[in-house]
Amino acid sequence: MASEDEISLLVIVVDVNPIWWGQQAQREQEFTLSKCLDAVMVMGNSHMAMSRTNKLAVIASHCQDSHFLYPSKSWKAGDDGADDASSSGDGKYELLSVANNLIAEEIRNVMSKTLNGLIHDLCCTEQVIKAAEDCALQYMNFMNVIFAAQKQNILIDACVLDSNSGLLQQACDITGGLYLKIPQQVALAQYLLWVFLPDSEQRSQLVLPPPAHVDYRAACFCHRNLIEIGYVCSVCLSIFCNFSPICTTCETAFKIQLPQMVKPKKKKLKQTT
Amino acid sequence: MDEEPERAKRWEGGYERTWEVLKEDESGSLKATVEEILYQSKRKRVIESHGQVRLGMMRHLFVVIDCSRSMEDQDLKPNRLTSTLKLMEAFIDGYFDQNPISQVGIITTKNKRAEKLTDLAGNPKKHIAMLKKAVDTVCVGEPSLYNSLKLAIQTLKHMPGHTSREILIILSSLTTCDPANIYEMTKTLKSLNVRVSIIGLSAEVRVCTVLTRETGGSYHVILDESHFKELLMLHVKPPPTSSSSECSLIRMGFPQHTIGSLADQDAKPAFSMSHLDSSSGPSLGGYFCPQCHSNYTELPVECKVCGLTLVSAPHLARSFHHLFPLDAFIESPVEEHQRNGFCQACQGELKDKSIFTCPSCRSVFCVECDLFIHDSLHCCPSCIHSQTAS
Numbered sequence: 001m002a003s004e005d006e007i008s009l010l011v012i013v014v015d016v017n018p019i020w021w022g023q024q025a026q027r028e029q030e031f032t033l034s035k036c037l038d039a040v041m042v043m044g045n046s047h048m049a050m051s052r053t054n055k056l057a058v059i060a061s062h063c064q065d066s067h068f069l070y071p072s073k074s075w076k077a078g079d080d081g082a083d084d085a086s087s088s089g090d091g092k093y094e095l096l097s098v099a100n101n102l103i104a105e106e107i108r109n110v111m112s113k114t115l116n117g118l119i120h121d122l123c124c125t126e127q128v129i130k131a132a133e134d135c136a137l138q139y140m141n142f143m144n145v146i147f148a149a150q151k152q153n154i155l156i157d158a159c160v161l162d163s164n165s166g167l168l169q170q171a172c173d174i175t176g177g178l179y180l181k182i183p184q185q186v187a188l189a190q191y192l193l194w195v196f197l198p199d200s201e202q203r204s205q206l207v208l209p210p211p212a213h214v215d216y217r218a219a220c221f222c223h224r225n226l227i228e229i230g231y232v233c234s235v236c237l238s239i240f241c242n243f244s245p246i247c248t249t250c251e252t253a254f255k256i257q258l259p260q261m262v263k264p265k266k267k268k269l270k271q272t273t
Numbered sequence: 274m275d276e277e278p279e280r281a282k283r284w285e286g287g288y289e290r291t292w293e294v295l296k297e298d299e300s301g302s303l304k305a306t307v308e309e310i311l312y313q314s315k316r317k318r319v320i321e322s323h324g325q326v327r328l329g330m331m332r333h334l335f336v337v338i339d340c341s342r343s344m345e346d347q348d349l350k351p352n353r354l355t356s357t358l359k360l361m362e363a364f365i366d367g368y369f370d371q372n373p374i375s376q377v378g379i380i381t382t383k384n385k386r387a388e389k390l391t392d393l394a395g396n397p398k399k400h401i402a403m404l405k406k407a408v409d410t411v412c413v414g415e416p417s418l419y420n421s422l423k424l425a426i427q428t429l430k431h432m433p434g435h436t437s438r439e440i441l442i443i444l445s446s447l448t449t450c451d452p453a454n455i456y457e458m459t460k461t462l463k464s465l466n467v468r469v470s471i472i473g474l475s476a477e478v479r480v481c482t483v484l485t486r487e488t489g490g491s492y493h494v495i496l497d498e499s500h501f502k503e504l505l506m507l508h509v510k511p512p513p514t515s516s517s518s519e520c521s522l523i524r525m526g527f528p529q530h531t532i533g534s535l536a537d538q539d540a541k542p543a544f545s546m547s548h549l550d551s552s553s554g555p556s557l558g559g560y561f562c563p564q565c566h567s568n569y570t571e572l573p574v575e576c577k578v579c580g581l582t583l584v585s586a587p588h589l590a591r592s593f594h595h596l597f598p599l600d601a602f603i604e605s606p607v608e609e610h611q612r613n614g615f616c617q618a619c620q621g622e623l624k625d626k627s628i629f630t631c632p633s634c635r636s637v638f639c640v641e642c643d644l645f646i647h648d649s650l651h652c653c654p655s656c657i658h659s660q661t662a663s
Contacts, residue, residue, distance in 0.1 A: 140597065141652045143590040148649040151370070174587060210532075217527045218586035228529075228563035229581070231522040234435040235327055236596055237589050243522060252520045 009055045010047045039189035146171045173214045329437030329514040332375035335425040336441045340383035341416040343446040367509045369397045373588040384414030385450045387421035395573045419451035435521045438467045445474035526581045528560040543568035594651035602629035
């Protein structure tokens with residue numbers, strides 16, 4: 001049981017990529033964005049109901065920006081249900097002061113097929129871009145965010161609707177959260193309440209879905225293949241699958257270890273009689 | 274006589290009127306000055322990045338802890354040894370956080386001898402366990418700088434050339450008992466490219482000054498416990514490499530993590546090679562070396578059978594922020610910006626004296642967010658938004 005002074009903050013990031021939701025509306029009439037937001041609101045309200053000191057924030061993310069859906073400027077204490085309406089605005093929410101209390105927080109994520117949305121303490125989102133030249137930088141920013149969350153004891157959980165994301169699997173594994181791909185999308189509210197609502201102390205008592213197998217193999221910088229044994233440049237830490245005399249990232253020339261030359265021993269000529 | 278740059282000693286400078294720093298305002302309160310001092314101390318934590326300097330990512334560091342009689346002094350609470358060991362635990366945590374593929378070893382020195390507490394290893398748990406046990410050691414005798422340095426370089430000289438070799442000495446005694454000339458040892462250290470840094474707990478000692486200056490390290494003497502912690506944490510960041518270290522391609526393995534379960538038909542139990550001497554039985558899961566298939570429970574580790582270094586991709590990713598550091602944000606007084614602005618990151622009101630602007634995306638942040646971005650996050654939140662596909 002959490003003590004009276006602990007504030008538990010739940011931040012839900014909903015991915016509102018219009019392309020995917022539009023395609024989804026055509027594919028399956030029953031599960032639309034409004035139903036998804038209903039499920040999210042149910043979860044948010046239950047979290048607030050669990051304890052008087054629990055706090056909530058909801059953020060919608062799409063390609064260019066992220067908006068705080070809740071809390072908004074007109075937020076009053078105790079007026080939870082009605083304020084979940086989408087009103088983007090700048091709320092006065094000092095997440096940093098809460099984070100400094102060193103309390104385990106939970107961050108949830110609802111994913112879509114083409115974009116990822118990830119939230120960290122500073123409430124900004126980040127996307128994986130398909131363009132190859134941006135991939136490295138996005139991966140690095142993503143990993144920076146994950147390590148910052150791990151240092152602050154923040155759990156990242158991911159609830160995936162459509163396709164698996166290796167990055168989110170890594171994020172959940174490193175920070176200690178849960179990754180779940182939902183088999184039936186209409187039952188989103190059930191999954192949210194069952195799997196993601198309990199906090200970290202209570203999760204050890206429950207029987208939850210088993211952890212997914214995370215692929216931690218590195219991808220080589222030259223071909224983007226996943227490799228098991230590779231060569232790492234000692235200067236810039238880039239990974240290559242084959243030995244090459246020059247690192248392509250930092251352009252340092254490497255010393256090649258030449259095999260030792262063994263002087264041939266002079267053989268004594270046999271005296272033939 | 275050797276020519277060395279002698280710093281002016283404190284008694285040689287003019288008088289400092291330190292009381293003039295504190296200024297009272299009209300009502301006689303010191304609140305504004307105190308806030309200013311706190312603000313300056315917060316800003317001091319954001320150290321300027323080195324820029325385009327090559328950093329030593331793979332570090333082999335030996336920490337030498339003085340366990341001589343002077344460590345029982347109680348000027349650090351409860352005594353110097355306990356306080357040092359506690360700070361060392363925090364140091365080891367921070368060290369492996371910032372340098373995941375590096376290794377650390379601990380040496381203690383007392384009674385004119387030196388002995389190894391832990392060997393060079395990349396796993397923090399063993400070091401922290403031994404540090405906790407070392408609280409009970411009896412502090413007796415005098416330390417020996419020469420013997421501890423000799424013990425350290427016995428291992429360090431076999432390390433490959435592309436790694437950085439460092440020794441950090443925590444010395445509290447003002448004397449040292451050496452069997453041979455320590456200036457010869459200094460020459461040996463220089464030829465082996467070992468960098469020695471010293472943190473003194475009592476006062477400045479000349480032999481330490483010469484040792485650190487010749488090998489390119491740093492020497493500081495602590496003022497109090499918080500200063501001690503600050504000085505220790507300065508050594509967590511990777512130092513710039515010396516020009517004579519080599520760069521090479523290191524062969525590493527990236528093992529897969531298998532989670533075995535009893536219901537799985539193919540699961541084969543295996544003993545973990547890193548815990549052969551402990552009494553725990555075989556485990557089903559773990560990391561299997563891609564070259565020789567020996568089992569390990571944790572990474573990073575060096576495979577005992579085939580010698581391959583095993584790491585996982587996030588370990589390397591942890592060091593990336595040293596290679597691509599974030600630029601410092603531009604500080605400007607808050608009056609230039611409109612009064613009712615909000616910090617871009619935490620959506621809080623800007624009520625500090627100054628605001629910080631990211632040079633590339635021009636978004637505005639408050640002091641706390643700026644500190645957080647530069648200390649932990651290492652990427653600007655708004656710049657990430659602007660990196661969209663065209």
